[in-house]
Amino acid sequence: MSAKNVFITGASRGIGKSIALKFASMGYDIIANYRSESALQQLEESLQKYPIKLVKLKGDVTSMEDCESMFESIKNQFGKLDVLINNAGITRDQLILRMPEEDFREVYDVNVMGTFFCMKLAFKMMLRQRYGKIVSLSSVVGLNGNSGQINYAASKGAIVAMTKSLAKEAAARNINVNAVAPGYIETDMTKKLSEDAVNKVKQSILLNRFGSTTDIAEAVYFLSSEQANYITGQVLVVDGGMSI
Numbered sequence: 577m578s579a580k581n582v583f584i585t586g587a588s589r590g591i592g593k594s595i596a597l598k599f600a601s602m603g604y605d606i607i608a609n610y611r612s613e614s615a616l617q618q619l620e621e622s623l624q625k626y627p628i629k630l631v632k633l634k635g636d637v638t639s640m641e642d643c644e645s646m647f648e649s650i651k652n653q654f655g656k657l658d659v660l661i662n663n664a665g666i667t668r669d670q671l672i673l674r675m676p677e678e679d680f681r682e683v684y685d686v687n688v689m690g691t692f693f694c695m696k697l698a699f700k701m702m703l704r705q706r707y708g709k710i711v712s713l714s715s716v717v718g719l720n721g722n723s724g725q726i727n728y729a730a731s732k733g734a735i736v737a738m739t740k741s742l743a744k745e746a747a748a749r750n751i752n753v754n755a756v757a758p759g760y761i762e763t764d765m766t767k768k769l770s771e772d773a774v775n776k777v778k779q780s781i782l783l784n785r786f787g788s789t790t791d792i793a794e795a796v797y798f799l800s801s802e803q804a805n806y807i808t809g810q811v812l813v814v815d816g817g818m819s820i
Contacts, residue, residue: 579628581654582800583607583646585637585694586664588615590763591713594789595661597622598797605629607650607657609637609664637664637690647697656705659800660698662691662712662735669724680727687731688738695742695753702751709800710746712739713792714757716815732757736811743809752808754799759815762786782817 582599586592587608596606596619605628610616616632623630633649635642650657665687668679691712702708717725718732735755743753760766760777766786769777778784795814798804813819 579603579605580658581605581607581629581650581656582659582661583609583633583650583657583694583698584661584663585609585690586611588612588619591758591761591789591792592661592663593619593622594793595663595796598790598793599659599800600626600628602797603628604659605631605654607631607633607654609633609635609646611636637694638685640693643690643693643697647694647701651701657698657701657708659709659711660694661796661800662694662710664690665713665731667725667728669728671724672726675727680730683727683731684734687728688734691735691738695738699742699746699751702746703749706750708746708751709804710742710751710753711796711799712755713796714739714755714811716757716759716813716819719757719811719813720819739811740809747808752799752804754804754807754809755811756792756795756799757811757813757815758787758792759813759818760786761792762788780818781815782820785816787814787816 582604584592584596587596588610600606600623633646635646666683668683712735714735715732717729718736721729739753739755746753792814795812
């Protein structure tokens, strides 16, 4: 029996890298979408200890042409796709009166259109298989909003709506579609926060700490596994209790 595979967008760093490492540790072949050569090299080095196949696909998820090319490569090399992880995403934070239109559009293009393109192409492959898992990265900001992130909140809220809608289209073909909504996660971005800002945020988190990228990877893997076969159209919030 051939190994299962997973296609991860934005796989070379942060949460995407942790997701790749988790799936590799479980024996999945990794199809890694990336934009940064240097970050990809670090991912390659981290994956060397696992006896899996790594396929590297450089591409811009905001381009349907790039996405079609990547999915054609997946079809040619594997003939199937077991799991899609829509992880690629960006932020361009600013209060609304100071936010340029291009910052709103850029965040929307990457976070929403990139997810839409990959969802559509993965669903097309999975329809023929009558099997598949699609997990997209949303955010608690997409559920609750956040000052200075109207563009990001809108994009991550859209992912929730897209997840629920596609789940209804896909269920009859044995395809599960879910999302994970992280809270504050230890990344290069949160490392730039001042000590006062960190303490203020932690006070709003029941577990009184930031999450790790591994915490998110574990949640994503769970929703992609057979243990989640009866779960679809759901958003798994992983925020240490911040949003309750």
